Amino acid sequence: MLWLTDDISFPPYETATEEGIIALGGDLSVKRLVYAYKKGIFPWFSQGEPIVWYCPPTRMVLFPDELKISKSMKQIIKKNKFLITENTAFEKVIANCKNIPRKGELGTWITDSMQKAYIKLYKKGWAKSIEVWFLDGEEKKTLVGGLYGVDLGNGVFCGESMFSKMANTSKLAFIYLAQSELYKLIDCQVYNSHLASLGAREIARETFLKWL
Missing domain, CATH: 3.30.70.3550 (Leucyl/phenylalanyl-tRNA-protein transferase, N-terminal domain)
Known part of the structure; x- marks a missing residue:
């Protein structure tokens, strides 16, 4: 090695x-x-x-035209209780991804050095966040979900992590990203049933590298 x-x-x-x-x-x-x-x-x-x-x-990826939105998710979107933004709270998103407990996991792979490194990437224009805010009244909003990753600027977004404080809010962020029409491929790295339910699938490394 x-x-x-x-x-x-x-x-x-x-x-x-x-x-x-x-x-x-x-x-x-x-x-x-x-x-x-x-x-x-x-x-x-x-x-x-x-x-x-x-x-x-093998690489877990989503081709945006293969995105699957369930009936229940369509209802959540239709209710319009959430505001979705881009790059307005990157540091809060990565902090939540790092600190929120996950079922079946003892800790997080987002180390202190990783957190600092991706904040630097963001400040240099290479990283991006999607934020999901719960709208409580006309002026109050609370960050309840989101994701972050690396935007290579070539139509490929490399997702790193996502979080939810309310049910399905990370899915809302992912759907927003997929429907933005900015990307031909979203890299999800390794298999995840959560993302598979949204249409992501595995492809061979060689195929993924050709996309890059």
Whole structure:
């Protein structure tokens, strides 16, 4: 397994493990992260561990024209109780994604260093958030859901994480993103039943890299 140095290049995809680990170490600089995402590679590790870089053999993606919206979600959208915005509360979104407990998980993979790194990406124009606000009265709104990820500027959005404080609000953010007509493909990284219900599916790594 290759340990990265100051050189931001990665080894050939064929050297990745069965799980998709392609390299270890390096840093989370804006330059390295942008380069990695353009190559279909993303970091995923826990606090206290070295940085682990992945390019899985199969990739979970959504082609926006395959988006599935259930009848119940259509009813939620129709009721218009939520306001959806872009890039108005990036730091709050990533903080919620990091800190909200998730069923079956003891902790979060969003480490302090990851949080700081993606905030830098956002400030440089490479990362983006979608916020879902609950409208309580004419002036009061509360952040109840959202997502964030990397916008490569080539029609591909690389989703990183999402959160919900009210039922289905992360789905609302995802649907909004998919219907924005800005992207030809949304990268969801690894299989997730939550996203599969919205139309996301797995494709081969080689196919995903061609899209990039």
